[in-house]
Amino acid sequence: MMKSRLLVACFILVVGSSSTLAYLSAGGPSPTSQSERKVKTKGSKSVDRDKSKPVRRAIEAWYERNIAAFNAKDVAAIMALRTDDFHTITPDGKVNTRADMEARTKLLLDRIAHFISQDFKIGTINVEGELASADVTQRTVRMQRLPDGTLHKVEAAVVQRETWQRTTEGWKLFTVDNIRDSTILVDDKPYKPAGQ
Helix, strand or coil: CHHHHHHHHHHHHHCCCHHHHHHHHCCCCCCCCHHHEEEEEECCEEEEEECCCHHHHHHHHHHHHHHHHHHCCCHHHHHHCEEEEEEEECCCCCEECHHHHHHHHHHHHHHEEEEEEEEEEECCCEEECCEEEEEEEEEEEEEEECCCCCEEEEEEEEEEEEEEEEECCEEEEEEEEEEEEEEEEECCEECCCCCC
């Protein structure tokens, strides 16, 4: 039963013009106007900042594709949004490989009848070289079969750090860790697997 609770929680982990979007998704600078640029000068050092937030827009676009792939229950499309070395680290320190997460995603999607909602709030994004990370608050509501086969409304929420990597194909999810504040409701009641 603990595995079924973990499976439900793991979903939360795998769970936020086309030419401009493709350009931004690839991580290139956005075509910004002068009003979207800000130059700060401190002493003899000037920093030119792009206020249009191209990384945030690219990651928001990533979430749109991720949500669409989950709604379509398309495991191949979901995994295409993740790096080849994608992995998660659970609160107990266990590392789940890309293959582990692909198998869990498939198992979970096989149990989901449909999603009611998927909501992702991206916190402050920190960019270091080819990596961007942020704490993300996630909440999903779906109609899902539990291990006993019965269909229920399942609401799952979590806060976790997500790190994306800039690739030639755009930003892809690289790792998920620092998972906390998770809750699971089944039919609007806290979920406790049998035996707990």
